[in-house]
Every structure is written in structure tokens, then in C-alpha cells.
Amino acid sequence: xxxxxxxxxxxxxxxxxxxxxxxxxxxxxxxxxxxxxxxxxxxxxxxxxxxxxxxxxxxxxxxxxxxxxxxxxxxxxxxxxxxxxxxxxxxxxxxxxxxxxxxxxxxxxxxxxxxxxxxxxxxxxxxxxxxxxxxxxxxxxxxxxxxx
Amino acid sequence: xxxxxxxxxxxxxxxxxxxxxxxxxxxxxxxxxxxxxxxxxxxxxxxxxxxxxxxxxxxxxxxxxxxxxxxxxxxxxxxxxxx
Numbered sequence: 738x739x740x741x742x743x744x745x746x747x748x749x750x751x752x753x754x755x756x757x758x759x760x761x762x763x764x765x766x767x768x769x770x771x772x773x774x775x776x777x778x779x780x781x782x783x784x785x786x787x788x789x790x791x792x793x794x795x796x797x798x799x800x801x802x803x804x805x806x807x808x809x810x811x812x813x814x815x816x817x818x819x820x821x822x823x824x825x826x827x828x829x830x831x832x833x834x835x836x837x838x839x840x841x842x843x844x845x846x847x848x849x850x851x852x853x854x855x856x857x858x859x860x861x862x863x864x865x866x867x868x869x870x871x872x873x874x875x876x877x878x879x880x881x882x883x884x885x
Numbered sequence: 886x887x888x889x890x891x892x893x894x895x896x897x898x899x900x901x902x903x904x905x906x907x908x909x910x911x912x913x914x915x916x917x918x919x920x921x922x923x924x925x926x927x928x929x930x931x932x933x934x935x936x937x938x939x940x941x942x943x944x945x946x947x948x949x950x951x952x953x954x955x956x957x958x959x960x961x962x963x964x965x966x967x968x
Contacts, residue, residue, distance in 0.1 A: 770968055783967065784891060784892060785967070786889070786891055786941070786944070786960060786962070788944050789941055789944035789945075789960070792944050792945070814967065814968075825968070826967070826968050846968060849967060849968050850965075850967065850968040851965065852946075852965070853965060853967045853968070854891070854941070854960075854962065854965050854967070855965055855966065855967025855968070856891060856892035856962065856963065856965065856966050856967070857966045857967070858892070867892055867893045867963070867966075868966045869964075869966070870963070870964030870965065870966050871966075874968075
């Protein structure tokens with residue numbers, strides 16, 4: 738499942754809702770991305786391409802299910818104006834075994850970093866600037882490339 | 886054809902979207918970019934450094950040789966920075 742929303746999310750509630758009633762699940766992995774302030778950040782505004790964002794997140798989610806034996810998964814990504822410390826993104830994966838949950842959760846984040854159409858603009862004391870893409874995000878995405 | 890701009894490409898374009906009717910012969914994203922960039926100074930500025938412009942056709946990532954035609958939604962944006 739995927740959701741794109743302005744509002745904050747509650748990790749505990751999301752995990753409980755995702756796993757309720759499914760006793761085949763033996764492990765749940767989750768990742769929460771936060772707005773980081775390394776000095777002087779007032780806020781961060783996330784813009785996205787409504788429509789394409791949902792399509793891309795659905796594809797990323799489906800790809801995780803194709804690669805790992807998942808019982809359930811969830812991607813929640815926020816948009817709009819966020820302040821330092823606020824959660825931006827949540828990925829949860831649930832499987833019978835922990836390794837599939839860990840690996841697929843990592844995969845979801847690496848893929849959405851380069852495949853989901855979001856753009857961050859930072860507001861600091863000296864004005865606003867668009868965040869530049871990171872090459873190590875591309876490298877992180879590449880390590881999941883299937884060979885053969 | 887609907888054109889969308891995001892992030893700082895939108896700032897450069899001075900608008901978030903517009904409708905265009907390219908002449909016959911504009912059949913790919915690459916040709917569309919050439920045609921838009923030749924149109925006016927703002928568009929020329931948007932596409933000044935094409936190495937940092939990514940695009941999507943009908944909400945899927947596209948390449949310069951991806952076909953485009955009437956009724957398509959073509960979006961231009963910088964490399965994504967979500968997550």
C-alpha cells in the first residue's frame with residue numbers, strides 16, 4: 738500500500754494496522770526519514786508531481802513484493818512544509834522472516850529516493866534553496882540492480 | 886499537449902504548466918525540448934543545461950527518444966530529491 742499526504746503519521750499505529758489479523762507475519766521492519774537540521778534550517782518544503790508520485794510509489798511497492806515474500810508493506814510520503822525533526826517518509830515491510838523484511842525495507846527507501854518525483858526546498862536564515870540530488874543515492878539504487 | 890514544470894525548472898519557466906501545439910515533425914521529447922527552447926528566452930533558460938533536466942511522458946519517466954503527440958502530458962523537472 739502507498740499513501741501520499743500532508744499530515745504526520747504515527748508509526749506504531751501504522752504497524753498495528755498493517756499487521757492486524759495476519760499471524761503468518763514473523764518480522765516487521767520499518768524506516769522513518771526525518772527532516773534533518775545540520776545548522777540554520779528553518780523549514781523544508783516538499784513538492785511532488787501529484788499523480789505520477791502515486792504511480793511511481795505503486796510500482797516501487799509492487800517491485801518489492803515481486804522480489805521478496807512479503808505479507809504486507811506500506812509507504813507513506815509527506816509533502817508540504819515541514820520543520821526540523823518532523824517525519825517525512827515511512828516504509829514498513831512485513832514477512833514471515835526478518836531478512837526479507839529488513840532487505841525489502843532498505844530497497845524501498847533506496848528506490849523511492851531516485852524514482853519518486855519529490856523535490857525538497859530548504860528555507861534557512863539566508864533564504865531558500867532547492868536541494869541538489871545526491872550521487873550516492875544513485876549508487877544506493879544501483880546496488881539493487883538485478884544481474885543475469 | 887500539456888507541459889508541466891516542477892521545482893526550480895518551474896521557477897525558471899515562470900509558470901507551472903501550459904498547453905502547446907507543436908508543429909508536425911515534433912515527434913519525440915528531444916525534439917519537443919528543441920522546439921520549446923527556441924520559443925522564447927524563459928524556455929531557453931529552462932533547457933539551458935539539459936544534463937540536469939529529467940522528464941516524464943504521461944507520468945512515466947521518459948528518454949529523449951520517447952514519442953510524444955497531441956493529448957500527451959509531458960513534465961520537466963530536476964533530478965528527484967524525495968525520501
